[in-house]
Amino acid sequence: MKYLILTILTALFLQLNATEIWVATTGSDSNPGTEAAPLKTIQRAQIKARELRGNDSARDGIQIRIKAGNYFLSEPLIFGPEDSGTDDSPTVFTSEENAKVVINGGVKVSGWQQVDGNLYKASLDRNSKLRTLFVNGKRKRMAGTDVPVNGLGDWGSFTIEGNEPWSFGAGSAIDGIKFSSDDVKSYSNPKDIELVQFNIWTEKILCARDIEVFGDTTVVKLQQPYGAIATSMAWAGKINYNKSFVIRNAFELLDSPGEFYFDRKTKTLYYFSEGEDMETAEVIAPTSEGLIQIKGESTQKRVKNIRFEGITFSYDHWPLMKVAESYGFAGIQSLGLAVKYIPGGNWHPTKYNSTDVPGGTVQVENAQNIQFIRNRFEGISSAIAINLVNDVKNCEVTANYFHDMLGNAVSMGHPQHYEIGDGAIYGKGVEGLCENNTVSNNYLRNVSLDFRQVEGITSFFVANTKIEHNDIAGTPYGAITCGWWWGNSGIPASTVAKNNSISYNKAGDTHQVLDDGGIIYLLGEQPGTRVEGNYVFNGPRCIYPDDGSAYLTITRNVVGNPSYKWMWLHLWTKRCHDIVARENYVKNNLLMDNGTNNTIEETHAFREDEFSAPAQKIIENAGIEAEFRDIIPASEPEKISIHPLGFKERDVFH
Numbered sequence: 077m078k079y080l081i082l083t084i085l086t087a088l089f090l091q092l093n094a095t096e097i098w099v100a101t102t103g104s105d106s107n108p109g110t111e112a113a114p115l116k117t118i119q120r121a122q123i124k125a126r127e128l129r130g131n132d133s134a135r136d137g138i139q140i141r142i143k144a145g146n147y148f149l150s151e152p153l154i155f156g157p158e159d160s161g162t163d164d165s166p167t168v169f170t171s172e173e174n175a176k177v178v179i180n181g182g183v184k185v186s187g188w189q190q191v192d193g194n195l196y197k198a199s200l201d202r203n204s205k206l207r208t209l210f211v212n213g214k215r216k217r218m219a220g221t222d223v224p225v226n227g228l229g230d231w232g233s234f235t236i237e238g239n240e241p242w243s244f245g246a247g248s249a250i251d252g253i254k255f256s257s258d259d260v261k262s263y264s265n266p267k268d269i270e271l272v273q274f275n276i277w278t279e280k281i282l283c284a285r286d287i288e289v290f291g292d293t294t295v296v297k298l299q300q301p302y303g304a305i306a307t308s309m310a311w312a313g314k315i316n317y318n319k320s321f322v323i324r325n326a327f328e329l330l331d332s333p334g335e336f337y338f339d340r341k342t343k344t345l346y347y348f349s350e351g352e353d354m355e356t357a358e359v360i361a362p363t364s365e366g367l368i369q370i371k372g373e374s375t376q377k378r379v380k381n382i383r384f385e386g387i388t389f390s391y392d393h394w395p396l397m398k399v400a401e402s403y404g405f406a407g408i409q410s411l412g413l414a415v416k417y418i419p420g421g422n423w424h425p426t427k428y429n430s431t432d433v434p435g436g437t438v439q440v441e442n443a444q445n446i447q448f449i450r451n452r453f454e455g456i457s458s459a460i461a462i463n464l465v466n467d468v469k470n471c472e473v474t475a476n477y478f479h480d481m482l483g484n485a486v487s488m489g490h491p492q493h494y495e496i497g498d499g500a501i502y503g504k505g506v507e508g509l510c511e512n513n514t515v516s517n518n519y520l521r522n523v524s525l526d527f528r529q530v531e532g533i534t535s536f537f538v539a540n541t542k543i544e545h546n547d548i549a550g551t552p553y554g555a556i557t558c559g560w561w562w563g564n565s566g567i568p569a570s571t572v573a574k575n576n577s578i579s580y581n582k583a584g585d586t587h588q589v590l591d592d593g594g595i596i597y598l599l600g601e602q603p604g605t606r607v608e609g610n611y612v613f614n615g616p617r618c619i620y621p622d623d624g625s626a627y628l629t630i631t632r633n634v635v636g637n638p639s640y641k642w643m644w645l646h647l648w649t650k651r652c653h654d655i656v657a658r659e660n661y662v663k664n665n666l667l668m669d670n671g672t673n674n675t676i677e678e679t680h681a682f683r684e685d686e687f688s689a690p691a692q693k694i695i696e697n698a699g700i701e702a703e704f705r706d707i708i709p710a711s712e713p714e715k716i717s718i719h720p721l722g723f724k725e726r727d728v729f730h
Contacts, residue, residue, distance in 0.1 A: 093136035094168070095128060097121045101145035111141070118147055118169070118179070125167055126158055137165045142387070144175035148183070152366040152439075157373060161381035163445070171386035181364030182210070182391030185345055188354035194333060196354050200345040200361055204395055205268055205325070206338035207526075208457045208482065209345075210360045211352055215455065215480055215525075217718045218270070219335040219348075220324030225259040230317045231295045234304045236417050242301055242399050244426055247419040249304030252297040253282075253317055260294040262287050263326040265339060271296060272322040276312040277553065277592040279529040281396060281405035299402035305414050306406035310421030312592075313408060322719075362393040362457050366435055372442025375467050375508045383447040392437045394458040394482075405527060407431065409593075410557055411459065411484070411534050412491045424565035428491035433536075436463025436487070442508070446471045450707065452479075459483035459527045465490055467508030473515045475704040479713055482526040486515050489536035491560050494570045509572060511539040517704040520548040522716045528552035528589045531597065536560045537572040547699040547708070548583040550715065553590045555583035555612070559599035563624025563651030575604035582699030584613035584636070594620025594646065603627040611698035613637065617646040621655055630657040634687060634694045640664045647671040661691035 096111070099121045103114035115121050121140045128134045138161065161167040171177040188196045200206070209216045231252035238246030253271065263269060269284035286297040298307070307315055323329065330337045333350040338361075345361065347354075367389050372378035396403040397413050407413035408423060408431060416430040423430045437458045440446055446468070453461040453476065460483050462473055468488070478485040489510040496509055520532045531554040533543055538558070548555040558578055561570045578596055586595050595615040596607060599622045606629045612618045613636035621628055625647075635644035645657055645667040652671035658678050665681035680688065687695065700708060 094139040095134045095137070097124050097138065097140045098143070099140060100143035101147065114143065118142065118153060122153065122155070122159065135165055137161065138167045140167070140169045141172055142169065142175070142177045143172045144177060146178045146180045148180045149364045149367060151364050152369045155368070155370045155379055155382060157377050157379055159382065160379055163381060166381040166383055166445075168383045168385060169387065170384075176388060177386065178388045178390055179367050180360070180391050181367050181393060182360035182362045185359040185361050188359075191346070194349040194351070195330070195346065196349055197344050197346050198359070200338060200343055202343070202361070202363065203340060204393070205340065206336070206345065206361055207393070207395070208362050209336045209347065210391065210455055211347065212357055213455070215716060215718065216334050216336050216347070218325045219327070219330035219337045220322055221329060222332065224320035224322050225255060226319060227317045227321055228254040228256060228293065230254070230307075232297070234300050236301070236304060240301065240417075242305065242415065243417040244430060245419040247308070247417070249417065250298070250307040250317075251300070251303065252295045253321070255294045255296065257289055257292050257294045260287075260296065260323055261328055262289050262294065263328050265327065265341060266296070267299075268325045268340065269296065270324050272324065273315060273320065274528070274590060275314060275316060277409050277529060277590050278312045278407065279405070279527065279590070280306055280315055282306055283396065283403045299404065301417060302397065302399045302402035302404040302406075305399065305417045306404050308417055308419075308421050309406060309408075309414055310423075313406065313414070313421065360391050362391045365393050365395070366437055366439055366458060367392050368438040370438070370440045370443050370446055372467070374442060377442070378467070379443045379446070381445045383449060384451055385447075385449045386451065388452040388454060389437055389461070390455040392457050394434065397432070397434060407529065409529060411487055411530055412536075412560070424562070424567055427494045427567060428560070431491045433463065433465060433487060433490055434459035434483070436460035436465075438462045440464045440468050440471065441466045443467070443471065444469045448473045448476055450475045452477045453485070454480050456481035456483065459530065460487045462486045464488045464510055464513055466510065468510045469512050471513045473518065475517045475707055476519075477707050478518060478520045479522050480525070480716055481523045484524050484527075484530045484532050484534060485518060485520050487534045488513055488515070488541060489538040491536050493537035493572055494561060496572060509537070509539055511541065513538070514542040514544070516542060516544045516546065517700045518546045519700060519707050520546065521550060521713045524552050525716060525718050531555060531557045531593070532583075533557075535576070537570055537600075538576060539572065539574045541576045543576075543578045543581065545580045545699060545701050546583070548581065549585045550588060551586045552588045553586065554593040554597050555586050555595045556581060557597040557599070558605070559602055559625065561600035561624055562622070563649065565624070569601045569624065571601075573600055573602045573605070576602055577606050577608070579606060579608040579610060580698050581610045583610065584615055586615035591616070594618060596620070597622065598625045598628060600624055601626040605629070606631070608632055609694055609698060610634070611636070611695045616642045618642065618644045620646045621652050623649050624651050626653045626655065628655045630655065631659055632694060633660045634691045634698070635660065635662040636687075637663050640666050643667050645669070645676070647674060661687055661694065663687075
């Protein structure tokens with residue numbers, strides 16, 4: 077807290093003395109950038125800030141003050157080392173007081189024509205698949221099957237030679253999936269089709285390359301090689317070819333209000349209206365693949381000392397993971413997604429170099445002292461809103477509002493950080509650990525709407541990381557995860573992760589779609605790591621140190637579960653070892669300890685009666701702190717569903 081107060085006081089001093097650059101939608105990039113004669117674009121303000129740095133005329137910092145309005149991007153803003161501030165002279169991008177500033181990655185779609193009834197069409201000049209659409213600020217759905225359809229088994233074989241850049245050896249994989257022709261038709265644009273299936277804690281999104289009908293059987297042929305990568309995974313990564321799939325993104329399935337389909341061949345966007353006046357409706361199609369990229373050149377040449385404050389980030393585009401011109405979404409769990417074919421499917425011997433994480437709406441690499449304070453992330457299409465992925469140090473994500481997102485809020489680190497210096501993130505090598513970062517006092521609702529195997533806040537091999545005082549509810553899977561590596565992996569424990577804090581968070585009503593996992597989920601050996609002062613409720617395996625977790629202290633947490641249905645602590649294998657759980661307050665004291673050398677003591681157990689005064693004090697202290705509670709809305713945001721019938725997918729798939 078002392079550090080935070082000092083940071084705020086320093087920021088106020090610098091703000092009073094900083095050099096100002098003003099931006100307004102009504103301005104001109106030929107203007108000087110004063111309040112009376114502002115620039116028009118953030119890009120030009122960024123260039124002007126570089127010029128001021130070069131002239132050494134910004135000793136007390138640079139404030140880029142942005143007036144209200146939508147600032148449209150067709151591609152992300154890119155920040156390199158040349159955009160860096162200093163500790164005493166940061167560069168700050170901030171909204172004018174009480175102004176709504178939106179960095180908008182979409183394009184407006186107009187000129188709607190009625191096709192029939194509530195079906196409308198408009199021209200849209202783009203070449204890529206459209207996965208999201210917003211009408212009057214509300215998210216709409218890809219046209220899809222009203223209920224899931226069952227597969228009839230796998231079809232065909234795809235050969236892997238073993239020398240491809242996306243393979244770890246030779247083999248063969250499934251090339252397609254069979255369906256009844258009564259359920260799946262020969263759709264006109266098969267390359268747009270997506271197949272979605274859940275398996276315990278994982279989700280697969282498979283993309284089609286073709287559809288062929290053989291009598292009463294329709295075969296959906298998969299895009300390759302991503303199809304081979306996705307269908308070759310082991311354990312819960314497997315696909316069940318005889319169970320339920322959602323089929324989506326076909327014009328022939330456009331039959332319900334709120335659905336859309338974009339025909340790339342004719343560049344025509346179709347929308348089944350929910351009663352909007354399409355002559356006046358604001359329709360936005362996300363276009364820019366991400367909105368901000370902060371990328372240093374190496375551990376020796378980072379981007380430093382930039383802050384974003386009071387800005388709304390909206391309407392970015394993400395086309396799914398791409399491998400050799402094929403697309404999909406398939407992973408081990410959480411954000412550890414498969415990007416290489418492995419014979420037999422066992423990813424552990426690769427030391428997780430077969431996995432990658434998606435790019436974020438905000439992508440941060442080789443960076444230091446980057447801050448995101450009191451921003452809003454809404455209408456996000458990426459799998460991650462803020463991705464602190466590689467060699468990111470001393471950064472802060474505080475008091476942000478995350479809502480209506482296909483993916484999660486924040487991710488830190490990478491599975492390939494199992495060994496620093498061994499692997500290849502984005503083909504350039506693992507350069508440095510993500511450490512000393514803070515994610516605090518953020519509000520998360522309606523996150524991971526499409527990428528449902530992803531927790532609200534994720535972290536991999538990280539050190540000295542604080543995930544504290546966040547408020548998370550209603551996630552399809554877990555709320556918070558920290559760590560990576562399994563005790564049954566066959567490779568030694570990583571020594572990278574350590575001294576992390578998952579503390580004082582309020583999180584619950586989780587696992588709305590997928591099973592397993594925990595509200596707070598730990599993985600791997602993490603010496604010095606504490607799980608303290610959290611209030612968690614209504615979720616299975618509330619605090620779950622999974623296989624291989626060790627050297628954790630779990631103390632003074634409150635767990636509120638309504639019955640003996642769920643465990644508050646889950647240590648299911650002997651490989652969970654040297655864990656101390658002390659002085660926790662739990663309703664319905666159901667737990668499992670099959671571990672080794674663990675200490676569980678001073679547990680205060682309650683049934684359906686009220687918690688004791690010490691427990692109530694922990695509850696009151698958990699979640700967003702008083703000085704940031706103004707970011708909490710007066711009422712809970714309305715639940716968003718991207719399923720046409722709005723029911724929980726759990727009711728259909730399980």
